Amino acid sequence: xxxxxxxxxxxxxxxxxxxxxxxxxxxxxxxxxxxxxxxxxxxxxxxxxxxxxxxxxxxxxxxxxxxxxxxxxxxxxxxxxxxxxxxxxxxxxxxxxxxxxxxxxxxxxxxxxxxxxxxxxxxxxxxxxxxxxxxxxxxxxxxxxxxxxxxxxxxxxxxxxxxxxxxxxxxxxxxxxxxxxxxxxxxxxxxxxxxxxxxxxxxxxxxxxxxxxxxxxxxxxxxxxxxxxxxxxxxxxxxxxxxxxxxxxxxxxxxxxxxxxxxxxxxxxxxxxxxxxxxxxxxxxxxxxxxxxxxxxxxxxxxxxxxxx
Amino acid sequence: xxxxxxxxxxxxxxxxxxxxxxxxxxxxxxxxxxxxxxxxxxxxxxxxxxxxxxxxxxxxxxxxxxxxxxxxxxxxxxxxxxxxxxxxxxxxxxxxxxxxxxxxxxxxxxxxxxxxxxxxxxxxxxxxxxxxxxxxxxxxxxxxxxxxxxxxxxxxxxxxxxxxxxxxxxxxxxxxxxxxxxxxxxxxxxxxxxxxxxxxxxxxx
Numbered sequence: 001x002x003x004x005x006x007x008x009x010x011x012x013x014x015x016x017x018x019x020x021x022x023x024x025x026x027x028x029x030x031x032x033x034x035x036x037x038x039x040x041x042x043x044x045x046x047x048x049x050x051x052x053x054x055x056x057x058x059x060x061x062x063x064x065x066x067x068x069x070x071x072x073x074x075x076x077x078x079x080x081x082x083x084x085x086x087x088x089x090x091x092x093x094x095x096x097x098x099x100x101x102x103x104x105x106x107x108x109x110x111x112x113x114x115x116x117x118x119x120x121x122x123x124x125x126x127x128x129x130x131x132x133x134x135x136x137x138x139x140x141x142x143x144x145x146x147x148x149x150x151x152x153x154x155x156x157x158x159x160x161x162x163x164x165x166x167x168x169x170x171x172x173x174x175x176x177x178x179x180x181x182x183x184x185x186x187x188x189x190x191x192x193x194x195x196x197x198x199x200x201x202x203x204x205x206x207x208x209x210x211x212x213x214x215x216x217x218x219x220x221x222x223x224x225x226x227x228x229x230x231x232x233x234x235x236x237x238x239x240x241x242x243x244x245x246x247x248x249x250x251x252x253x254x255x256x257x258x259x260x261x262x263x264x265x266x267x268x269x270x271x272x273x274x275x276x277x278x279x280x281x282x283x284x285x286x287x288x289x290x291x292x293x294x295x296x297x298x299x300x301x302x303x304x305x306x307x308x309x
Numbered sequence: 310x311x312x313x314x315x316x317x318x319x320x321x322x323x324x325x326x327x328x329x330x331x332x333x334x335x336x337x338x339x340x341x342x343x344x345x346x347x348x349x350x351x352x353x354x355x356x357x358x359x360x361x362x363x364x365x366x367x368x369x370x371x372x373x374x375x376x377x378x379x380x381x382x383x384x385x386x387x388x389x390x391x392x393x394x395x396x397x398x399x400x401x402x403x404x405x406x407x408x409x410x411x412x413x414x415x416x417x418x419x420x421x422x423x424x425x426x427x428x429x430x431x432x433x434x435x436x437x438x439x440x441x442x443x444x445x446x447x448x449x450x451x452x453x454x455x456x457x458x459x460x461x462x463x464x465x466x467x468x469x470x471x472x473x474x475x476x477x478x479x480x481x482x483x484x485x486x487x488x489x490x491x492x493x494x495x496x497x498x499x500x501x502x503x504x505x506x507x508x509x510x511x512x513x514x
Contacts, residue, residue: 176359176448178320178415179435223359225322225455272361272413272438274447296443299500302450306496309457 075111112169145283175224185263188212325386352473361448
């Protein structure tokens with residue numbers, strides 16, 4: 001029934017300016033439709049919204065976004081190019097890498113977090129860090145298994161006077177680092193606005209031949225003998241993991257006239273050792289926000305445990 | 310989940326004594342590129358293994374082209390790793406590393422039938438890396454634990470599952486109790502080493 005509560009809150013928020021209704025009233029009417037008349041929840045909501053539109057003498061267009069969209073928990077976003085409404089807190093704002101981007105950062109709700117991007121051309125009001133918003137009509141985007149939402153010209157932004165306890169969707173994996181995958185080490189990313197795709201032989205799959213920007217990353221496999229996890233280390237964590245900075249990596253590649261020496265050097269220092277990695281799950285990857293190399297093992301405890309098996 | 314990449318095979322933890330007994334290999338499907346599994350005597354299939362031990366000897370055993378053999382010793386026995394032109398990184402690692410060294414090996418089980426009908430089991434390495442003593446000790450603990458878990462499941466008809474049944478059928482002469490004992494004594498040795506080392510810790514490299 002948590003779904004109905006969510007629907008009720010949505011609908012209530014859409015009409016709270018126009019009509020004197022409470023969330024409980026909305027919920028009750030939804031429950032009648034769903035439980036007594038066996039109407040699917042989405043259909044019940046649509047019909048109720050129509051009802052309220054009549055009552056308030058409004059057109060559907062006047063509704064703050066979300067008229068027809070599904071509202072999704074951020075952690076449930078798993079489809080590319082899906083139009084959605086979200087209710088989320090602006091957890092962090094980042095420095096936009098390009099002039100076309102007006103704002104970029106992290107949105108969070110109870111289920112987890114997701115990256116968002118707003119473009120200059122959309123001419124939207126600025127979001128404030130720490131504030132909670134209802135964002136109507138955003139569209140999802142996928143890149144290498146990582147999802148984000150894009151705000152656009154049709155996105156409605158409504159600031160909500162409520163607090164969201166942002167959920168922690170991070171996982172922890174532990175095991176031996178058994179493989180470093182292709183596309184690791186010193187890489188080049190597309191400099192086109194909002195792109196950041198990794199170049200293959202100097203080419204971006206979207207923008208063709210471009211002058212790339214250097215970056216460091218490691219795509220690794222952590223294996224505990226029972227399960228495998230793919231883990232991505234970004235520039236910062238790659239530097240911590242390998243002790244090789246981006247500048248040093250560039251020098252190494254320059255000396256060797258080959259970028260692959262960087263990954264080779266990194267492999268020698270991390271392959272075959274044990275790590276514990278923590279971070280959010282993005283598609284099939286765990287993004288390594290924190291990690292530690294596992295040191296000496298407690299053999300006495302292991303022996304006691306082993307004797308009990 | 311459409312279009313998802315084929316799942317990567319997990320790297321099993323197994324001591325040399327059990328690994329070298331895993332002479333039976335099989336595929337789960339008729340497809341040409343289907344993965345090949347070695348059947349571990351304790352009732353698990355292994356398409357990949359992760360091994361940490363002491364590289365004690367390396368030798369180029371190739372006739373026409375380089376073919377490197379490495380002996381990797383764990384508390385229970387010796388793994389044989391072979392790397393040739395199709396494993397250039399592992400081959401150059403074996404060429405250049407001066408034994409003895411602790412190494413970790415990620416690789417695939419391979420079997421080879423000798424002229425007198427014996428089956429030798431070896432590792433075809435995907436990577437070989439020099440590691441420290443902590444990593445080696447952690448591997449011994451982990452591998453002992455996993456082995457004991459497999460043996461416990463093996464003895465339990467219910468939990469053992471299809472690979473335990475397959476192992477009973479394919480390896481009628483092997484006794485999983487041997488692997489249980491080997492795993493326990495590996496742990497006990499490690500524990501004794503540590504206790505002995507404690508009063509005067511060695512400077513580590």
